[in-house]
Amino acid sequence: MMFFSLRLGRKQRAVLAAVCCGAVLILAGSGLAGRAGSRSLRQDQVLPVSAGAAEEMGETDASLNAGRLAFLQGLGYQTDQEPEEAVDVLIPEHFDEAYESYNALQKQQGYDLEKYKGKKVKRYRYRILNYPERKNAAATLLVYKGEILGGDITLGGDTSQVRGLAFPEEQQPGN
Numbered sequence: 001m002m003f004f005s006l007r008l009g010r011k012q013r014a015v016l017a018a019v020c021c022g023a024v025l026i027l028a029g030s031g032l033a034g035r036a037g038s039r040s041l042r043q044d045q046v047l048p049v050s051a052g053a054a055e056e057m058g059e060t061d062a063s064l065n066a067g068r069l070a071f072l073q074g075l076g077y078q079t080d081q082e083p084e085e086a087v088d089v090l091i092p093e094h095f096d097e098a099y100e101s102y103n104a105l106q107k108q109q110g111y112d113l114e115k116y117k118g119k120k121v122k123r124y125r126y127r128i129l130n131y132p133e134r135k136n137a138a139a140t141l142l143v144y145k146g147e148i149l150g151g152d153i154t155l156g157g158d159t160s161q162v163r164g165l166a167f168p169e170e171q172q173p174g175n
Contacts, residue, residue, distance in 0.1 A: 060148070061146045062141065062143040062146055062147060062148045063122075063143060063145070063146040064146075065081075065082065065083070067146075068083075068124055068126070068141055068143070068148075069081065069126075071141070071148060072126060072139055072141075075165060075166065075167050076130075076167035077126075077128050077129075077130060077131075077139060077167060078128070078129040078130040079126040079127060079128055079129060079139060080126055080127045080129070083124040083125055083126050084125045084126065084127055084138065085123070085124065085125040086122060086123070086124050086125075087122070087123050088120050088121070088122060088123075089120070089121055089122070089123045089142070090118075090119075090120050090121075091113055091116045091117055091118065091119050091120075091121060092117065092118075093117050093118045094117075095113075095114075095117075099113070102152075102162075105152060105162065105163075105164060106150040108164060109150070109151075109164045109165060109166070111149055111150040111151075113142075113149065113150055115149075116144055116149055119144060121142050121143060121144045121149065122142070122143045122144070123140060123141070123142055123143075124140070124141045124143065125138050125139070125140050125141075126138060126139045126141075128153070131153070131155070131168075132168055134155050134156075134157065136155070136156035136157050137153060137154065137155050137156070138153070138154045138156070139151065139152075139153055139165070140152050140153075140154060151165050152164065152165065153165060
């Protein structure tokens with residue numbers, strides 16, 4: 001039996017994880033190739049939470065569970081393999097104060113729900129297994145036509161909080 005080890009930096013680990021996830025997605029999607037056509041990211045489309053995440057993860061078909069998991073893993077999260085919730089949500093034509101506030105969070109992440117007013121989108125919620133010092137954390141992703149158009153991290157407990165999707169900087173996994 002042969003063993004080897006590698007000492008990789010944070011970026012190198014992220015790239016390696018992205019390559020592995022990409023290989024899994026290619027293998028999983030090979031049976032869908034005839035039905036799904038290729039998708040390319042245009043500049044007017046929604047970008048993931050950061051340009052670095054987009055480069056590291058490549059294209060992600062968020063209509064597939066594997067694509068959503070790869071996106072969350074690319075951000076540093078370990079989650080349950082299946083969503084706790086998958087429901088259709090209608091983005092309202094007119095935003096009330098709550099939606100304006102939520103969209104402000106989305107804009108900070110590079111998303112904008114205004115483009116999706118009146119659209120029915122899918123909301124997926126995954127339990128997060130590795131959020132620092134929190135047992136009750138969940139990732140919510142909003143998906144429209146295979147594209148992630150927004151999302152958040154909800155921290156439950158005595159003081160519920162809604163945060164952006166980025167993993168807490170001071171506690172990046174693997175540091």
